[in-house]
Amino acid sequence: MLDEQKKQRILVVTSVAAERDAVMQGLGEDARFTVAVGGVGPASAAASTARALAKVQYDLVVCAGICGGFVGRTEVGSIAVASEIVCADLGAETPDGFCSVDELGFGSARVPVAGELAERVERAMQKAGLPVGRGPILTLSTVTGTAETAQALADRMPEALAEAMEGYGVAVAAHAAGVPVLEIRTVSNAIGPRDKSAWRIKDALEALRKGSSVLREVL
Numbered sequence: 213m214l215d216e217q218k219k220q221r222i223l224v225v226t227s228v229a230a231e232r233d234a235v236m237q238g239l240g241e242d243a244r245f246t247v248a249v250g251g252v253g254p255a256s257a258a259a260s261t262a263r264a265l266a267k268v269q270y271d272l273v274v275c276a277g278i279c280g281g282f283v284g285r286t287e288v289g290s291i292a293v294a295s296e297i298v299c300a301d302l303g304a305e306t307p308d309g310f311c312s313v314d315e316l317g318f319g320s321a322r323v324p325v326a327g328e329l330a331e332r333v334e335r336a337m338q339k340a341g342l343p344v345g346r347g348p349i350l351t352l353s354t355v356t357g358t359a360e361t362a363q364a365l366a367d368r369m370p371e372a373l374a375e376a377m378e379g380y381g382v383a384v385a386a387h388a389a390g391v392p393v394l395e396i397r398t399v400s401n402a403i404g405p406r407d408k409s410a411w412r413i414k415d416a417l418e419a420l421r422k423g424s425s426v427l428r429e430v431l
């Protein structure tokens with residue numbers, strides 16, 4: 213539990229309806245949770261999250277959905293819990309490589325998560341027998357789609373577990389409102405050459421359902 217003294221309100225933001233439905237099935241009937249579809253990409257996710265936070269005082273925001281996993285770091289069907297939310301394409305390309313906004317001196321592409329809570333979520337999922345790992349989850353506006361880009365991203369972000377398209381937007385909105393944030397993803401595909409027919413969306417949505425059921429017990 214977050215704080216057993218008072219009833220907590222938790223906002224879960226997914227990108228599409230299929231993810232919302234999987235999360236809601238896992239959470240069951242629990243009035244503490246509101247599950248919203250925020251749209252695809254960081255801008256829609258940020259705007260949707262900010263709108264929800266302006267209406268209701270939430271105690272925690274969770275970005276949830278499916279994702280691509282880095283080969284050798286996580287498996288399709290497994291769960292990634294963010295230790296940090298990183299916008300991997302916010303910066304400048306230079307002849308010497310990518311330069312993040314942090315290096316440029318224009319703010320930060322990294323948003324911290326509620327670290328202790330993220331650890332508790334990971335432990336509870338392990339205890340429930342679910343395949344889970346914790347590490348940075350990247351946000352990109354463009355899904356990685358070639359072996360070359362995947363390798364370059366893996367080299368530049370050696371700790372990263374997964375990539376998706378909304379976490380940073382949700383996290384920036386939550387951070388601006390002073391609300392702690394988590395990102396929890398389930399891996400539908402390996403990051404690499406685009407082949408949508410190889411995406412295991414059904415498996416990832418089932419993992420999202422199971423993970424959400426554990427989430428309900430932890431929060």
Ligand SMILES: O=C(O)c1cccc(C(=O)CC[C@H]2O[C@@H](n3cnc4c(=O)[nH]cnc43)[C@H](O)[C@@H]2O)c1
Pocket residue numbers: 227228230231251252253277278279280281354355356375376377378400401402403413
């Ligand atoms: O086609 C369907 O049935 C379906 C059901 C649920 C979700 C989808 C999506 O396409 C969700 C898009 C969402 O997924 C994230 N995602 C998944 N894999 C990756 C990836 O390799 N790189 C980046 N993002 C990924 C992303 O957050 C999208 O918003 C379809």
